[in-house]
Amino acid sequence: MSHPTTRLDPAIHQPARLGILTAACETKRIDFVSLRELLDLTDGNLSRHLSTLENAGYVKTTKTFVDRKPRTWISATPAGRKALADELAALREIVGAADADSAGRDPRPATGLAPG
Amino acid sequence: MAKRGIVAVMHPLAGDESASARDAAARLRYVAGVRERARRAVLAPSLALVALGVVVVTHGVVKTMWPHATLVWIVLVAGAVAVRPVVRWLIARSGERRGFHGGMRLRVACGAAGALAAAIAVWMGASPLISATATATAVAAYLAGLPELSLAAVGAGVAGEAMLTHGIAPSIGELVIGVALIAVGTVGHARERHCS
Numbered sequence: 001m002s003h004p005t006t007r008l009d010p011a012i013h014q015p016a017r018l019g020i021l022t023a024a025c026e027t028k029r030i031d032f033v034s035l036r037e038l039l040d041l042t043d044g045n046l047s048r049h050l051s052t053l054e055n056a057g058y059v060k061t062t063k064t065f066v067d068r069k070p071r072t073w074i075s076a077t078p079a080g081r082k083a084l085a086d087e088l089a090a091l092r093e094i095v096g097a098a099d100a101d102s103a104g105r106d107p108r109p110a111t112g113l114a115p116g
Numbered sequence: 117m118a119k120r121g122i123v124a125v126m127h128p129l130a131g132d133e134s135a136s137a138r139d140a141a142a143r144l145r146y147v148a149g150v151r152e153r154a155r156r157a158v159l160a161p162s163l164a165l166v167a168l169g170v171v172v173v174t175h176g177v178v179k180t181m182w183p184h185a186t187l188v189w190i191v192l193v194a195g196a197v198a199v200r201p202v203v204r205w206l207i208a209r210s211g212e213r214r215g216f217h218g219g220m221r222l223r224v225a226c227g228a229a230g231a232l233a234a235a236i237a238v239w240m241g242a243s244p245l246i247s248a249t250a251t252a253t254a255v256a257a258y259l260a261g262l263p264e265l266s267l268a269a270v271g272a273g274v275a276g277e278a279m280l281t282h283g284i285a286p287s288i289g290e291l292v293i294g295v296a297l298i299a300v301g302t303v304g305h306a307r308e309r310h311c312s
Contacts, residue, residue, distance in 0.1 A: 005136060018143060026154035028217040040155055056293045073217075088147065091140040098137030 004025045004093040011056040012087055016041060017049045024059050024076035032072040050074065058083055131203055152261030157216050159226070159256040162304030165269055169297030171249055176291045222259065228254040237277070246276045257304075265304045274295050 012021050030038075036046050045070055052099045053059045058080030062073045076084070135295035232254030237247035250273025276293050 013143075015146055016144065022147050022150045023154045026151055026222070027158055028220070030154070030216055034157070034216055038157070039150065044296060090145070091144050094140040095137055095144065098140075 004090040004097070006089040007086060009083055009087050011052060012058065012083055014049070016045065017018060017053055018084075018087070020046070020049055020074070021058055021076060021080055024074050025081050025084050026067075029062075029073040031077040032074065035074060053080070056083075142212065154216075155222060156260040159222060159260050162257075162265060162301045165253050165254075165257075165265065165272075165301030165304060166298050167249070167301075169299075169301060170295075171245065171292045172272075172297060173243065173291055173294030176294060222256075225259070226252045226256045239282070242277045243280050246273055248278070249273070250276070262304065265300075268300045268304070272300070306312075 009054065012018050015041065023035055023038055032046065035041075038045065039046070041049075050059065050061065054061060057075055057077060059074050062075070064071050064073060151253065230248035234244035234248035235252035237244040251268050253269040254266045254273070257263070257269060272293060
């Protein structure tokens, strides 16, 4: 069994990308403006992170017209949903391992030497 | 796989273990926050509470005008069937406007909870309509991270059921509860917007 940190996916570990994929997985599809407001990102920042996720095959974007205005919709792909589930499982494992570690740790010094 | 392994070794989480755990916990909290905000926007539980209020008020009005129980149900079912395409169109339209289209998983979870509550209500001789709507709303509010709205929905559902089963002036009682639900839903909607 590999250490959970080795299973973290660099494509989604960055907080903004983690947020984008989470929001996309919670919805059928979400538009660019709503996503920007939900995550409090700038246009450029969101575009950059979306490109990374799209290149990784985790999200797909589609363009439609609503009231004659263009809209960009973002939706998670099955690979993206799986990647998010794996990432969250790895994060939970890291936290769980640290909790178990601190619970089982002996508070006394490991050596029997007296200080000084 | 090898590439991911190399990147992971260079990754900030691969260093100090206590820092890794803190970072992982912070990311999990961030994900939980984003999830709640997205669900709040998708499910809009306060609007469901308003809808529950409208259903209760309508039920009260219909029951006052046509006290015959079977007729009340026929009118309500006919009304639900008639308005279904309109509601679907409104949901789709509002999704386009709001920039969110809800996923099936959340709707199925809320719908399943409502169906289960309706079945239990039928078995207990209570109103399946109120039970189903109140439960579905409570689950939606809970999933959206609005526990107080969830409690309000449960409270309103229980009060509505109690009034119906004990026969305490059903028409007036339903009108009062319905209006209260609409008021709570409206206040909740303001809170949803504030939290988003």
